[in-house]
Amino acid sequence: MNTSSQTFLAIGAHCGDMEVTCAAALAKHKKHGAQIVFLHLTLGEGGNPAMSPKEYGKLKHREALAAAKVIGAEALFAPYKDGELPNDEAARRYVADIIRQVKPTHVITHWKNSIHKDHANTYSIVMDAILLASLEGVVTKHPRHRGIKAIYFTENWEDPEGFKPYLYVDVSEELELWKECVTQYQFIKGGISAFPYLEYYEALARVRGAEAGTKYAEAFDVDPFEKKRVVDLLP
Numbered sequence: 542m543n544t545s546s547q548t549f550l551a552i553g554a555h556c557g558d559m560e561v562t563c564a565a566a567l568a569k570h571k572k573h574g575a576q577i578v579f580l581h582l583t584l585g586e587g588g589n590p591a592m593s594p595k596e597y598g599k600l601k602h603r604e605a606l607a608a609a610k611v612i613g614a615e616a617l618f619a620p621y622k623d624g625e626l627p628n629d630e631a632a633r634r635y636v637a638d639i640i641r642q643v644k645p646t647h648v649i650t651h652w653k654n655s656i657h658k659d660h661a662n663t664y665s666i667v668m669d670a671i672l673l674a675s676l677e678g679v680v681t682k683h684p685r686h687r688g689i690k691a692i693y694f695t696e697n698w699e700d701p702e703g704f705k706p707y708l709y710v711d712v713s714e715e716l717e718l719w720k721e722c723v724t725q726y727q728f729i730k731g732g733i734s735a736f737p738y739l740e741y742y743e744a745l746a747r748v749r750g751a752e753a754g755t756k757y758a759e760a761f762d763v764d765p766f767e768k769k770r771v772v773d774l775l776p
């Protein structure tokens with residue numbers, strides 16, 4: 542399938558959130574011609590006990606650019622601070638204007654429930670920003686964008702409550718590329734956080750692959766309202 546008319550905008554709270562949960566699926570779409578853009582709302586610069594947030598932020602910025610490059614994606618950075626992502630109107634308008642510039646056909650972001658407030662705030666900001674971006678009466682620097690066909694939510698260990706895998710993407714061919722992408726980040730390779738990111742997400746891809754009847758898969762959820770099939774006769 543040629544997907545050259547598709548643009549995926551993956552919006553994560555911290556650098557690394559979107560790559561670790563869905564870069565394999567995004568890499569697959571890229572192979573089929575889609576454009577891939579990451580928007581990192583914060584650098585996630587607060588999580589390294591051995592470095593100041595300023596130093597670690599610079600490193601995360603470089604790592605995010607390197608990770609994007611591995612799968613042929615573009616990376617954009619919002620000006621917010623780790624742990625202080627404001628759940629306010631200005632952030633919604635900021636993201637709405639990015640949506641108007643990038644003109645995505647698909648938006649991917651965090652599931653609504655999370656133990657991390659930046660993640661839950663990202664969900665709220667993004668969902669409202671999609672609406673604001675579509676409204677002519679909402680004035681930002683760019684004209685309105687109404688071409689978003691689908692919104693998907695990633696499977697993240699910090700966002701588990703109520704998340705149900707719904708769409709499974711076979712990423713057996715992309716797992717090595719995913720590994721190369723995510724290990725651009727030191728915190729995923731290991732040694733910064735006690736959480737075994739690489740092992741967890743590789744094992745999760747194997748679990749979802751087993752459920753999907755493939756080797757590896759990445760799973761996504763959709764808004765409960767979208768879980769509706771209309772058929773002429775029962776399949």
Ligand SMILES: [Zn+2]
Pocket residue numbers: 554555558585657660
């Ligand atoms: Zn995060």
